[in-house]
Amino acid sequence: MSKTAKNTNLQSAKREKNDEFYTQLTDIERECNHYWEHFRGKTILCNCDDPRVSNFFRHFFLSFHLLGLKKLIAVCYKNLNPDLFSQHKDEQAVYCVYDSKDRVNDQFEDYDVFIKQNEWGVLKGDGDFRSEECIELLKQADIVVTNPPFSLFKEYVAQLIEYDKKFLIIGNMNAITYKEIFPLIKDNKMWVGINNGAKQYAVPEDYAGTFLDKHGKRMKQMGNTMWFTNLDHKQRHEPLRLGWRYLPEKYPKYENYNAIEVSKTSEIPLPETYNGIMGVPVSFLEKYNPDQFEIIGADYDVKQGLLPELVNPNWKGKLDRGYIDNERLYARIFIRHKRGYKNEN
Numbered sequence: 001m002s003k004t005a006k007n008t009n010l011q012s013a014k015r016e017k018n019d020e021f022y023t024q025l026t027d028i029e030r031e032c033n034h035y036w037e038h039f040r041g042k043t044i045l046c047n048c049d050d051p052r053v054s055n056f057f058r059h060f061f062l063s064f065h066l067l068g069l070k071k072l073i074a075v076c077y078k079n080l081n082p083d084l085f086s087q088h089k090d091e092q093a094v095y096c097v098y099d100s101k102d103r104v105n106d107q108f109e110d111y112d113v114f115i116k117q118n119e120w121g122v123l124k125g126d127g128d129f130r131s132e133e134c135i136e137l138l139k140q141a142d143i144v145v146t147n148p149p150f151s152l153f154k155e156y157v158a159q160l161i162e163y164d165k166k167f168l169i170i171g172n173m174n175a176i177t178y179k180e181i182f183p184l185i186k187d188n189k190m191w192v193g194i195n196n197g198a199k200q201y202a203v204p205e206d207y208a209g210t211f212l213d214k215h216g217k218r219m220k221q222m223g224n225t226m227w228f229t230n231l232d233h234k235q236r237h238e239p240l241r242l243g244w245r246y247l248p249e250k251y252p253k254y255e256n257y258n259a260i261e262v263s264k265t266s267e268i269p270l271p272e273t274y275n276g277i278m279g280v281p282v283s284f285l286e287k288y289n290p291d292q293f294e295i296i297g298a299d300y301d302v303k304q305g306l307l308p309e310l311v312n313p314n315w316k317g318k319l320d321r322g323y324i325d326n327e328r329l330y331a332r333i334f335i336r337h338k339r340g341y342k343n344e345n
């Protein structure tokens with residue numbers, strides 16, 4: 001094997017290894033409970049999920065009747081044996097297509113019995129979500145719900161968009177600023193879910209910074225994971241309550257952008273006092289109500305020359321981030337109040 005091929009294999013193995021962290025049932029339930037009206041009569045696909053170990057599969061299996069699902073499909077990746085942390089040693093993968101016919105007399109209501117007794121389907125290929133077999137399963141699905149490999153997040157989302165699927169997935173908070181992801185958020189084709197923030201995931205023994213939970217399971221706290229979805233939820237129509245008046249000394253103008261810096265989402269000034277462009281932290285998206293605000297772009301768009309009106313023509317420095325007093329600030333999103341929206345306090 002050539003040196004380059006060896007390096008590529010090593011890189012890919014390392015990347016795959018960092019993708020092995022498993023979502024807890026409570027975190028899945030907590031989020032999915034906000035979308036139950038979307039699930040009725042629908043086919044759900046969990047395509048990065050070994051049905052024998054995934055809590056996504058378990059959740060939808062257990063609430064199949066309650067949600068009135070039509071079908072539930074789960075597919076794993078390069079795994080024939082049911083080990084929690086896929087070693088990706090096999091060249092094939094198992095899958096499960098479960099539908100209401102399987103529910104005659106509720107005979108499979110018992111999850112443990114189902115997992116023990118079911119005969120799992122084996123794919124011809126390795127279960128890669130981009131493979132032909134998996135795309136055929138994707139086509140059958142109405143909604144895809146999973147925690148996909150973060151290292152392939154851009155490709156993963158691009159595929160969901162290409163096949164025009166509804167989705168509810170976990171991703172890294174940094175994904176917001178990816179050039180492939182941010183335009184989807186800006187154009188309201190994708191938004192953040194509800195229960196974001198730190199979560200604990202089950203991880204393999206050799207992960208760094210882990211601890212054992214009360215059942216002796218190795219866990220890792222990850223503060224930077226978020227739900228991403230294109231399923232509507234009530235929270236994104238909640239008005240963000242505003243109470244601050246614009247004062248030039250409180251909201252400085254950037255040196256390089258024609259906009260003001262609003263360092264805290266909770267301190268966005270009232271539109272009656274300021275109706276220009278504001279730079280806000282990325283965490284604004286958790287409060288973003290598309291009826292109330294319009295997203296103009298992000299630092300990246302300025303850098304790409306997509307927002308010329310935002311650039312201060314006298315600025316001689318970089319356009320990578322906002323600068324105030326020569327200090328480079330954190331990543332920002334540029335927003336503006338929507339005209340005609342009635343803010344109630």
Ligand SMILES: C[S@@+](CC[C@H](N)C(=O)[O-])C[C@H]1O[C@@H](n2cnc3c(N)ncnc32)[C@H](O)[C@@H]1O
Binds near residue numbers: 016054127
């Ligand atoms: C972050 S883990 C989450 C696992 C599971 N969805 C959960 O939340 O518990 C991502 C999973 O994607 C699988 N995976 C990695 N590359 C994949 C690919 N190309 N296609 C499908 N699944 C993949 C990994 O084996 C891993 O199990």
